[in-house]
Amino acid sequence: MSTRPTPQGLGFGAAVIANLYTEVPEEQAHEAVAAAWERGIRYYDTAPHYGLGLSERRLGAALREHPRDEYLISTKVGRRLEPAADGGGDDLANGFAVPATHRRVWDFTADGIRRTLDAGLERLGLDRVDIVYLHDPDDHAEQAFREGYPALEKLRAEGVVGAIGAGMNQAEMLTRFxxxxxxxxxxxxxxxxxxxxxxxxxxxxxALAKGTSVVVGGAFNSGLLADPRPGSTYNYTEAPGELLDRALRMKAVAERHGISLRAAALAFCAAHPAVTSVLVGARSAAEVHDCADQFATPVPEAFWQELRETGLLEEPS
Known part of the structure; x- marks a missing residue:
């Protein structure tokens, strides 16, 4: 039986506390992680990409007060951070309200993987992480499979990391992995x-056939399923009218069954037998508590039945 670490239950995605779109004060970020711990969350995910290392620094600082063997932490490789020549401006073009002190360099070479992980460990203040993902290798498939993946295998064999994988916004290449x-x-x-x-x-x-764990992120599709309204985002851009209408109809069904659309969205992700963990991003303690409450909310079978009967949810093939 494998002893490699497996994320379980509700997880904390730490992109948001790295000033995703808008600034999150240091104390507020710390309180969000503290609330996650209070609610029993023991899996935390970060990446150098998030806030040019701010996510790793903040997450590491917040978890430092807890015993290292009581939580799982994952970070990512593939985007190496290098000091920017001018260091001016901000990083909002990449989605983060932080000073552009560094630039991201795509690097899935074996050397790049080790350098990126070493820098991440330094920012986290840790000597090891439980899981390392190849981060968004969409346009770098050849290098990721030829060099990046074998480098992760070697790190796992050396005990530097406990488990390895890939994290992406698509399913096709993940299936290949x-x-x-x-x-x-x-x-x-x-x-x-x-x-x-x-x-x-x-x-x-x-994944089910191979025994590979699946962590689901983006359960709310970047916002639309959390609170559908005009201007809501879907996949980080304004939601098309057709999808907004679909989400609003789902919300109405949820309310008829006495639950929130957020609870339904999280329950849907968690229900598949291949899925071991669902990540949520929260920028405050209040948002963490809400996510934990929604995740724990039972969703009646009648809700799913109505979604299927009205064509809002496809029947599994």
Whole structure:
């Protein structure tokens, strides 16, 4: 039986506390992580990409007061941070309200993987992480499979990391990782939700057959399923009218059954047998408590039945 670490239950995605779109004060970020711990969350995910290292620094500082063997932490490799020549301006073009002190360099070479991980460990203040993901290798598949993945295998064999995988906003290449490599876990963001079930066709069955864990991120599709309203975001851009209408109809069904759409969105992700953990991003303690409450809310079968009967949710093929 594998002893490699497996994320379980509700997880904390630490992109938001790295000033995603808008600034999150240091104390507020710390309180969000403290609330996650209070609610029993023991899996935390970060990446150098998030806030040019701010996410790793803040998450590491917040978790330092807790015993290291009581939580799982994952970070990512593939985007190496280098000091910017001018260091001026901000990083909002990449989604983070932080000074542009560094620039991201795509690097899935074996040397780049080790350098990126070493820098991440320094920012986290840790000597090891439990899981390392290849981060968004969409346009770098050849290098990721030829150099990046073997480098992760070596790090796992050396005990530097406990488990390895890939994290992406698509299901197709993740399916290839599951079928063609010995990854322990994949992080699939936004492709298994109430509005997009593309991961259900091949990725989830392949993971189930192989015994590979699936962590689902983007359960709210970047906002639309959390609180559908005009101007809501879907996949980080303004939601198309058709999807907004679909989300509003789902919300109305949820309210008729006495639950929130957020509870339904989280429950949908968690219900698949291949899924071991669902990541949520929260920028405050209040948002953490809300997510934990919604995750714990039972969703009646009649709700799912009405979604299927009204064509709002496809029947599994």
């Amino acid at each position: 599951v079928r063609d490599t010995d990854v322990d876990v994949v992080l699939c963001a936004g492709r298994y939700t109430l509005l997009d079930q593309s991961a259900r066709t091949e990725l989830l069955p392949a």
